[in-house]
Amino acid sequence: MIKLILHFIFFYLLLNFNTTFSKEIVVSPKSFIKSISQAIQISRSGDTINIKSGYYTEGNIIINKPLIIIGTRNPVIDGLGTGEIFTITSSDVEISGLTINNSGVSYLYENAGIKLKEVTNCRILNNTFINNFFAIYLAKSSNSIISGNYIEGMRKKETNSGNGIHLWDCRDIIISNNIILNHRDGIYFEFVRNGRIFDNRSYNNLRYGLHFMFSDSCKYWENIFESNSAGVAVMYTKNVLMKKNVFRNNWGTSSYGLLLKDISNSEIKENQFIGNSVGILLEGCSRIIINKNDLTENGWAIKLMANSMENSFSLNNFINNSFNLSTNSMQNFNKFEGNYWSNYNGYDLDKNGVGDVPFRPVTMFSVIVEKQHLALILLNSHFVKLLDIAEGVVPSITPNALIDPKPSMKAINWSK
Amino acid sequence: MHLMNKILLYEIHNTIRNKWIIIYSFFFFFIGYALFAFSGDGSKAFISLMNIVLFIIPIVALVFGSIFLYNSREFIEMMLSQPIDRKSLFFGLYLGTALPLIFSWIIGITIPYFLFTVNYNNTEELILVIIIGSLLTIIFTAIAFLIALKQDDKSKGLAYSIFVWLILAILYDGLVLLIIYTFEDYPLDKFIIGLSIINPIDLGRIFFLIQFNISALMGYTGAIFQKFFGANLGIVISSFCMILWVILPVYLSLKLFGKKDF
Amino acid sequence: MVEINKLSKKYNKNEILKNISLSINKGEVTAVVGPNGSGKTTLIKSILGLVKLNSGSVEVDGINIKNNFTYKNNIGYVPQVARYPENLTGNEILSLVKELRTNYEFSSQKIIESFKLSEELNKPFKNLSGGTKQKVSILIALAFNPKIIILDEPTAGLDPVSSSYFKDLILEEKEKKKTIILTSHIMSEIQELADEIIFLLDGEIKFKGTITSLLEESKESKLERAIAQLMLRE
Secondary structure (H helix, E strand, O other), rough: HHHHHHHHHHHHHHHHHHHHHEEEEOOOOOOOOOHHHHHHOOOOOOOEEEEOOOOOOOEEEEEOOOEEEEEEEOOOEEOOOOOOOEEEEEOOOEOOOOOOEEEOOOOOOEEEEEEOOOOEEOOEEEOEOOOOOOEEEOOOOOEEEEEOOOEEEEOHHOOOOOOOOOEEEEEEEEEEEEEEEEOOOOOOOOEOOOOOOEEEEEEEEOOOEEEEEEEOOOOOOOOOOOOOOOOEEEEEEEEEEEEOOOEEEOOOOOOOEEEEEEEEEEEEEEEEEEEOEEEEEEEOEEEEEEEEEEEOOOEEEEOOOOOOOOEEEEEOOOOOEEEEEEEEOOOOOOEEEOEEEEOOOOOOOOOOOOOOOEEEOHHHHHHHHHHHHHHHHHHHHHHHHHHHHHHHHOOOOOOOOOOOOOOOOOOOOOOO | HHHHHHHHHHHHHHHHHOHHHHHHHHHHHHHHHHHHOOOOOOHHHHHHHHHHHHHHHHHHHHHHHHHHHHHHHHHHHHOOOOOOOOHHHHHHHHHHHHHHHHHHHHHHHHHHHHHHHHOOOOHHHHEEEEEEEEHHHHHHHHHHHHHHHHOOOOOHHHHHHHHHHHHHHHHHHHHHHHHHHOOOOOOOOOHHHHHHHHOHHHHHHHHHHOOOOOOHHHHHHHHHHHHHHHHHHHHHHHHHHHHHHHHHHHHHHHHHHHHHHO | OOOEEEEEEEOOOEEEEEEEEEEEEEOOOOEEEEHHHHHHHHHHHHHHHOOOOEEEEEOOEEEEEOOOOHHHHHHHEOOOOOOOOOOOOOHHHHHHOOOOOOOOOOOOOOHHHHOOOHHHOOEEHHOOOHHHHHHHHHHHHHHHOOOOOEEOOOOOOOHHHHHHHHHHHHHHHHHOOEEEEEEOOHHHHHHOOOOEEEEEEOOOOEEEEEHHHHHHHHHHOOOHHHHHHHHHHH
């Protein structure tokens, strides 16, 4: 009887211990447990799995309970080019410190290094992803953090390359401090609400550094989007805030620092657009405030399509762009005021810092080039300069109403 | 060639003491000063500089070259009564005009570069400007000689020089634009590239834009030009055209000089 | 010394020299005279190779001058109008010519002194008067002691004193058996200097012979009248 009672107490304690205190399971090629999948199998919710340095090839690993998975001294999990590596189907999972390589390219499945499926409260921290089809993939998930990861893709053709960080139908996600390169799109959002994206660096991607659609109310700040084949494209979205990002060196045949298509009620502030084919393209955009940005040495600083209206451009610096602004419309429904234009030749007699003569940012040549692309070969030609001067005196083919009535005499120092 | 060197030496002596050559040097010095000291940004300064080079150098070489040759008529007569062959005398005179023009503006522009730029980051661009400007000097001095040898009337010759400049520096591009508009329904890329190669000023301008990657910024159309002018074949073809522009007027002037009555 | 054979020269459609043949003897002073536009200067320039011939040939010292320039080592030439690179000095031009020529005995001291050129030779040409430039031309032509001296209106810009000194200089050269060819409008000068006279009119030689034979033929005592008579004959 006493024996029975003791047994009972022992099991009770054991049970209690298991539920109240999580335990750590060590996975290592040298230890008793050599496989991550096995560790997950024997683990209980809330356990920590510590993966020691080593090389693990286990195919698809499914995490179906809340776990903390930590890599110690850089363990490598290799998908060997087939299928998915980690599939998270449980909320409250954290993965950190792993190197995850070679999820399989597929035309049917979006195989990822780590996929989060319909979960919440997950954290993917400080991992390295090399040569994955998709690196981190979130579907129908929320309240999660993707931070501090290094993500390098295969840099193959666009068609057999997936995205670095891919979100579909998610909300309340933080993406910060990641480095993403050589993927199709660096960061991809579709139907995302309330994302916070900051301090990331997305460069050398095959298509867009950042690409989102139908993702309202997201904020992007202090990211760097650099040398992506097509720059950054954002579409069909409202309530976007973009602040203090850098869009740099995105040039090529159809490349944009920032392509805005059907964006409304958004704010683009204090960003830098440097050396892009087109700094910002606005197509079908309305009520966007473009304020205090630097647009420097772009081919076209801004291309403003006719279907855009009620946008406001103020206190921006337009410095040494080949074209400040081009538009395909003779009308103007947008507002330009108080910008600095480096090629403004007016004067300021009353010394109030505002040029006394309005500035016309659309030159005749930019209109010509818009109609006849080949005319671009005459860029910087003296004939073209003469045309521009003549047009500036008597506007005939440039939109008459499109002026900055109060051009700033000096570059605007908005960083202070 | 031995005789040519002697003539050349004296011609250079003569030309570098010419006040216009000195003014020319100062002109570029002040341009360089204004650009490098006040425009903080290097590449912007160089694009402006290139524009000035493409505008000023051809007209200066044309006007200076033809006036110089007209003023040398009696001296040529005198030199030809000395034991010297016409070819040596021609090259002596030609290089004696072109080289000081080249030195003059190179010195003018290089000094402010080294005085007023901070870290000499744009030396490559400077060298490119110098090469293009020097080639233009060589070409347009030869054209000036050709005009001055063909046309004995000084004022007519000057008018022709300015006319040639107007055509190549300005009107030609208008013609290109007209062609683009007139034949907009046809695939014109190659034809337009061809037209641009024919004019040395345009060629200089485009070459510079390509080197500055400006055309790379220019989207699809820029990429077409980049593809041609940036590729080996394009560089070979445009260099060939540039060399042809150097050789042809020099050769024709030399022929004319050999046959001419002084 | 100089043999001209069937020389013709056209400028555009104007025939300046029409089938001219003549020979100029060594050690004589030959004057070429004729009205303006008669072809005097063109004839001289043909000898110097400044003008390209349409037909005929010129031989200097037995050498056909076509495609040859070394024969000019033997020639000193004073052009009608003297103009030099304006920033060079006389001395610089002199040393340039020295470098171009070979086989010469150089002596300039006497001419420089007589023309009072020593200071002027250090000034750039743009600061020199027309007469001084002419003197420099004469200096350059004579200093190299050439066998043949060709003078195109040499005294045109000279003052009387220099002009008279210049004539002495030519007579001295004549003493040295130099072949001298000269054009001039000043008949007294020709009478003073020339042995032979060639009268050119409309590109043809109307008279060639000694001055005495011309005077005899025309029964005039003055050369000027004799020439005028030649012109009227046409």
